[in-house]
Amino acid sequence: MSNLSSAFGKKFNKDIIRTRSFDFNGHTFKVRVPLSSEYEAILKQTQEIDEVKLDKYYNELAQEFIKNKDTIKPEDDVVFGDNDIVVQGRSLKETAKNKLITDNRILAMIRLLVPEEKDFDMTTVTYEMVDELFPFSVQLELLERIGDVISPSYVTTKGK
Numbered sequence: 001m002s003n004l005s006s007a008f009g010k011k012f013n014k015d016i017i018r019t020r021s022f023d024f025n026g027h028t029f030k031v032r033v034p035l036s037s038e039y040e041a042i043l044k045q046t047q048e049i050d051e052v053k054l055d056k057y058y059n060e061l062a063q064e065f066i067k068n069k070d071t072i073k074p075e076d077d078v079v080f081g082d083n084d085i086v087v088q089g090r091s092l093k094e095t096a097k098n099k100l101i102t103d104n105r106i107l108a109m110i111r112l113l114v115p116e117e118k119d120f121d122m123t124t125v126t127y128e129m130v131d132e133l134f135p136f137s138v139q140l141e142l143l144e145r146i147g148d149v150i151s152p153s154y155v156t157t158k159g160k
Helices: 001-005 038-047 051-067 090-109 127-135 138-151
Strands: 019-024 027-030 079-082 086-089
Touching: 001 086, 019 038, 019 138, 038 090, 051 086, 051 090, 090 127, 090 138, 127 138
Parallel strands: none
Antiparallel strands: 019 027, 079 086
16 A cells, blocks of 8 residues: 555645545534445444443333333233333333444444544543533434545435
8 A cells, every 4th residue: 555655646645535524513523534444343343232331221221110010001011021121012122232332333433533632532532422512413413424424325426
Protein backbone atom coordinates (compact mmCIF):
# COMPACT_ATOMS: atom_id res chain seq x y z
CA MET A 1 0.00 0.00 0.00
CA SER A 2 2.88 2.41 0.69
CA ASN A 3 3.91 2.17 -2.96
CA LEU A 4 0.40 3.04 -4.05
CA SER A 5 0.06 5.97 -1.64
CA SER A 6 3.44 7.35 -2.76
CA ALA A 7 2.13 7.34 -6.34
CA PHE A 8 -0.28 10.12 -5.34
CA GLY A 9 2.48 12.44 -4.19
CA LYS A 10 3.92 13.76 -0.96
CA LYS A 11 0.81 15.75 -0.05
CA PHE A 12 -1.47 12.70 -0.21
CA ASN A 13 -3.09 12.05 3.17
CA LYS A 14 -5.16 8.86 3.39
CA ASP A 15 -6.75 10.03 6.65
CA ILE A 16 -8.24 13.10 4.95
CA ILE A 17 -9.47 10.98 2.03
CA ARG A 18 -11.17 8.59 4.48
CA THR A 19 -12.98 11.40 6.30
CA ARG A 20 -16.43 12.49 5.25
CA SER A 21 -18.87 14.81 6.93
CA PHE A 22 -22.56 15.47 7.37
CA ASP A 23 -24.60 18.26 8.91
CA PHE A 24 -27.05 17.43 11.65
CA ASN A 25 -29.14 20.10 13.35
CA GLY A 26 -26.61 22.84 12.70
CA HIS A 27 -23.49 20.87 13.60
CA THR A 28 -21.04 19.36 11.14
CA PHE A 29 -19.92 15.89 12.16
CA LYS A 30 -16.84 14.32 10.59
CA VAL A 31 -16.75 10.55 10.18
CA ARG A 32 -13.75 8.30 9.64
CA VAL A 33 -14.73 5.80 6.96
CA PRO A 34 -13.47 2.38 8.06
CA LEU A 35 -11.68 -0.06 5.79
CA SER A 36 -13.66 -3.17 4.88
CA SER A 37 -11.75 -5.24 7.43
CA GLU A 38 -12.39 -2.62 10.14
CA TYR A 39 -16.09 -2.54 9.31
CA GLU A 40 -16.32 -6.34 9.49
CA ALA A 41 -14.64 -6.21 12.91
CA ILE A 42 -17.15 -3.56 14.02
CA LEU A 43 -20.06 -5.73 12.91
CA LYS A 44 -18.62 -8.72 14.75
CA GLN A 45 -18.02 -6.61 17.86
CA THR A 46 -21.60 -5.34 17.92
CA GLN A 47 -22.85 -8.93 18.18
CA GLU A 48 -20.74 -9.67 21.27
CA ILE A 49 -22.86 -9.89 24.38
CA ASP A 50 -21.60 -8.83 27.80
CA GLU A 51 -23.40 -11.28 30.09
CA VAL A 52 -23.28 -8.87 33.06
CA LYS A 53 -25.01 -6.14 31.04
CA LEU A 54 -27.44 -8.67 29.63
CA ASP A 55 -28.42 -9.74 33.14
CA LYS A 56 -28.76 -6.10 34.19
CA TYR A 57 -31.06 -5.25 31.26
CA TYR A 58 -33.07 -8.43 31.75
CA ASN A 59 -33.52 -7.74 35.47
CA GLU A 60 -34.69 -4.20 34.70
CA LEU A 61 -37.26 -5.55 32.25
CA ALA A 62 -38.37 -8.43 34.47
CA GLN A 63 -38.55 -6.46 37.71
CA GLU A 64 -42.19 -5.33 37.42
CA PHE A 65 -43.37 -8.75 36.24
CA ILE A 66 -41.67 -10.51 39.16
CA LYS A 67 -42.99 -7.92 41.62
CA ASN A 68 -46.55 -8.33 40.32
CA LYS A 69 -46.41 -12.08 39.65
CA ASP A 70 -49.33 -12.80 41.98
CA THR A 71 -51.63 -10.31 40.24
CA ILE A 72 -50.93 -11.42 36.66
CA LYS A 73 -53.93 -13.15 35.08
CA PRO A 74 -53.85 -15.86 32.35
CA GLU A 75 -55.31 -13.41 29.81
CA ASP A 76 -52.26 -11.16 30.33
CA ASP A 77 -50.29 -13.80 28.35
CA VAL A 78 -47.26 -13.80 30.64
CA VAL A 79 -45.37 -17.08 31.09
CA PHE A 80 -42.71 -17.46 33.76
CA GLY A 81 -39.97 -19.90 32.80
CA ASP A 82 -36.88 -21.06 34.67
CA ASN A 83 -34.59 -18.33 33.32
CA ASP A 84 -36.92 -16.13 31.30
CA ILE A 85 -40.29 -14.46 31.17
CA VAL A 86 -42.27 -14.57 27.94
CA VAL A 87 -44.75 -11.74 27.43
CA GLN A 88 -47.24 -12.12 24.58
CA GLY A 89 -44.91 -14.61 22.92
CA ARG A 90 -41.79 -12.43 23.27
CA SER A 91 -38.87 -13.37 25.46
CA LEU A 92 -37.61 -10.69 27.84
CA LYS A 93 -34.11 -12.24 27.58
CA GLU A 94 -34.22 -11.83 23.80
CA THR A 95 -35.48 -8.25 24.20
CA ALA A 96 -32.60 -7.48 26.56
CA LYS A 97 -30.15 -9.04 24.10
CA ASN A 98 -31.53 -6.94 21.24
CA LYS A 99 -31.18 -3.80 23.36
CA LEU A 100 -27.56 -4.66 24.06
CA ILE A 101 -26.82 -5.25 20.35
CA THR A 102 -28.46 -1.92 19.48
CA ASP A 103 -26.44 -0.13 22.16
CA ASN A 104 -23.25 -1.79 20.85
CA ARG A 105 -24.03 -0.72 17.29
CA ILE A 106 -24.75 2.88 18.29
CA LEU A 107 -21.53 3.02 20.30
CA ALA A 108 -19.44 1.55 17.47
CA MET A 109 -20.81 4.10 14.98
CA ILE A 110 -20.36 7.04 17.39
CA ARG A 111 -16.74 5.99 17.83
CA LEU A 112 -16.26 6.54 14.07
CA LEU A 113 -16.90 10.25 14.56
CA VAL A 114 -13.79 12.42 14.39
CA PRO A 115 -13.55 14.63 17.48
CA GLU A 116 -12.70 18.30 17.05
CA GLU A 117 -10.32 18.03 20.01
CA LYS A 118 -7.22 16.32 18.59
CA ASP A 119 -6.28 14.67 21.90
CA PHE A 120 -9.68 13.09 22.55
CA ASP A 121 -9.65 9.29 22.24
CA MET A 122 -13.00 8.06 20.89
CA THR A 123 -12.26 4.51 22.10
CA THR A 124 -12.83 5.78 25.65
CA VAL A 125 -16.44 6.68 24.86
CA THR A 126 -19.00 4.41 26.54
CA TYR A 127 -22.63 3.88 25.68
CA GLU A 128 -23.57 5.52 28.98
CA MET A 129 -21.79 8.69 27.81
CA VAL A 130 -23.68 8.60 24.50
CA ASP A 131 -26.99 7.96 26.25
CA GLU A 132 -26.40 10.87 28.61
CA LEU A 133 -25.66 13.26 25.72
CA PHE A 134 -28.23 12.20 23.13
CA PRO A 135 -31.86 11.08 23.48
CA PHE A 136 -32.50 7.65 21.96
CA SER A 137 -34.27 9.08 18.90
CA VAL A 138 -31.22 11.26 18.16
CA GLN A 139 -28.94 8.25 18.65
CA LEU A 140 -30.91 6.33 16.03
CA GLU A 141 -30.80 9.25 13.60
CA LEU A 142 -27.03 9.64 14.10
CA LEU A 143 -26.65 5.90 13.52
CA GLU A 144 -28.51 6.26 10.22
CA ARG A 145 -26.55 9.35 9.14
CA ILE A 146 -23.18 7.78 9.96
CA GLY A 147 -24.23 4.63 8.09
CA ASP A 148 -25.19 6.70 5.04
CA VAL A 149 -21.83 8.49 5.12
CA ILE A 150 -19.67 5.39 5.40
CA SER A 151 -21.74 3.29 3.03
CA PRO A 152 -23.92 5.43 0.76
CA SER A 153 -26.92 3.67 -0.70
CA TYR A 154 -27.76 3.49 -4.37
CA VAL A 155 -30.47 6.13 -3.89
CA THR A 156 -27.90 8.55 -2.40
CA THR A 157 -25.34 8.09 -5.18
CA LYS A 158 -27.46 7.57 -8.29
CA GLY A 159 -27.81 11.29 -8.97
CA LYS A 160 -24.05 11.84 -9.06
